[in-house]
Amino acid sequence: MTSRHVVVVGAGPAGLAAAEAALGAGARVTLIDAAEQPGGQYHRMLPEAYHATRPEVLQHGWSAFDRRRRRVLAHPRCAWWPEASVWALERPDPEHPGPPRVHVLRGQADGGERRRTTLDPDALVLAVGAHDRVLPFPGWELPGVFTAGAAQALAKGERVVVGDRVVVAGTGPFLLPVAASLLEAGSEVLEVLEANTARTVARGWSRRPWQLAAQVGKGGELAEYTALLVRHRVPYRLGRTVIEARGDGRVEEVVTARLRTDWSVVPGSERTAAVDAVCVTHGFSPQLELPVAAGCALRTTPGGEFVAVDDDQATDCPGVYAAGEITGIAGAPAARAEGALxxxxxxxxxxxxxALRALRRSRDQGRAFAERLARAHPIGAAWPAWLRPGTVVCRCEEADYASIRRAAVDRASTGARVAKLETRAGLGPCQARVCGPTVAELNARLAGEPVGRPAEGLPAPTPHRRPIAQPIRLGELAAAPEPPPRPPTPSDSPPPSPR
Incomplete structure (x- = not known):
């Protein structure tokens, strides 16, 4: 009997675990990722040209990851497609339900020799991850203001420091590994600022404390990060954040302030610090373009909007499974469990x-952790008070807060599409990936509507619906796609259990 062909999109912790488990079940696997090496953000590797002698220095769980990576890439039934991006998913004929056709571009994103091809899998696993969400503040468009994920990627993946004097600010545990990566790469981290107050964080993490026993590994990571901050004398401050960046041509100083529980600024608490870089994150936004293109249903949670899956990680689209951060921000162990399932x-x-019972248990523990994370590190409702009329909200199109406010209160611009055309927010190169959630929240608040719900009588916005999920040149689009390479030949070895 011919083995099934499983296409896995994304080679982070969830995608790599999915590829290994599918191979173990006897399938042929095509593993696709935009990076040169598997690992995602969590296990971002230095380029092979660096000849790193100790790649594990900036990694947690490196040994297990390295073993899994070698097993998957060396497997005779695995086709590894690095530097490849899925730019579209084509849904099948409704009368013949199944996974969508996968349209892939192979080659360096900035190269001129990219090749277009298609795949028709028997099953599709989406594990495309998430990116930083950053709330706007005056000066955030200045050079030298980085998302925390970008700063960590440069430090871990290139050994490049974003600045000599850096402030790390925002909310969530991700602030700690970012600060650690910067310190290990040679930056001086002046302080780490958690926007939520000690009361909010403690209330979120202390609820049902016995559940934390399942997260012993995360406790070990926290101890390592804490020790590193203490060793470098980096203060970690709760209830304070960056509310403004200043500089002539690039960031030269930041204004920080103490915040109340709702993130309103405590008057008189402002403080200025000289910096040459600032790294900011306010949580994560899942990359939902491909799941939406496949027709997957979404669910709304206190932590945001995610792909809805059943107990088997299957979506409501036949033959399509989802794993990792697109189903909930629960950390690498839960992502691996979801991917393996x-x-x-x-x-x-x-x-x-x-073995599936243990995987489901680990997955469910991760989901409980995600709920705790959302409670302990919420985004305060008063953050728009940081903004000024000239504050840029959409950096691609330089749409400012004043224009968004005018469109929100103008009844003729009530429709999301009309408001977008009027302000141009979301029409730039990122196609609202960065500013989309922020603009939607601001519009709801300014219109007096509940945040996260469409205005009465209007259709729900679909910011993730993009027929073309990734940039593609017109010449590449016009060229005939190459036939897909011959899939790997199945092995006769008996399948092991998933891990």
């Missing part, structure tokens, strides 16, 4: 395999 079942592995 999705990969094994996408490959038609035995659903009664005992």
């Amino acid at each position: 999705a990969g094994w079942l996408a490959a038609a592995g035995d659903p009664g395999t005992p």
Whole structure:
């Protein structure tokens, strides 16, 4: 019998685990990722040309990851497609339900020799991850203001420091590994600022404390990061954040302030610090373009909007599974468990395999952790008070707060599409990936509507609906796609259980 062909999009912790499990179930696997090496942001690797002698220095769980990476990439039934991006998913004929056709561009994103091809898998696993969400503040468009993820990627993936004197600010545990990466790369981190107050953080993390026993590994990571900050004498301050960046041509100083529980500024608490870089993150936004293109339903949670999956990680789109941060921000261990579940079942592995019980337990513990994370590190409702009329909200199109406010109160611009055309917010190169959630929230607040819900009588906005999910040149679009390479030949070895 011919083995199933499983396409896995994304080679981070979830995608790599999905590929390994699908191979273990006897499937042929095509693993696709935009990076040169697997690992995602969590296990971002230095380029091979660096000849790193100790790649594990900036990594947690490196040994297990390295073993999994080598097993997957060396497997005879695995086709590894690095520097490849899925630019579209084509839904099948409704009368013949199944996973969508996968349109792929292979080659360096800035190169001129990219090749277009298509894949028709028996099952599709989406593990495309998330990116930083950053709330706007005066001066955030200045050079030297980085998302925390970008700063960490440069430090871990290139050994490049974004600045000599850096402030790390925002909310969530991700602030700690970012600061650690900067310190290890040679930056001086002046302070780490958590916007939520000690009371909010403590209330979120202390609820049902016995559940934290399942997160022993995260406790070890926290201890390591804390020790590193203490060793470098980096203060960690709760209830304070960056509310303004200043500089002539690039950031030269930041204004920080103490915040109340709702993130309103405490008058008189402002303080100025000289910096040459600032790294900011206010949580994560899942990359939902491909799940939406496939037709997957979404669910709304206190932590944001995510792909809806069942107990098997299957979406409501036949043959499509989802794993990792697009189903909830729960950390790498939960992402690996979700990926292994999705990969094994996408490959038609035995659903009664005992190992699946442990995977589901780890997945469920991760989901509980995600709920705790959302409670302990919420985004305060009063953050728009930081903004001024001239504050840039959409950096691509330089749309400012004043223009968004005018469109929100103008009844003729009530429709989301009309408001977008009037302000141009979301029409730039990022196609609202960065500013979209912020503009939607500002519009709701200014219109007096509940945040996260469409205005009465209007259709729900679909900011993730993009027929073309990734940039593609017109010449590439016009060229005939190459036939897909011959899939790997199945092995006769018996399948092991998922891990």
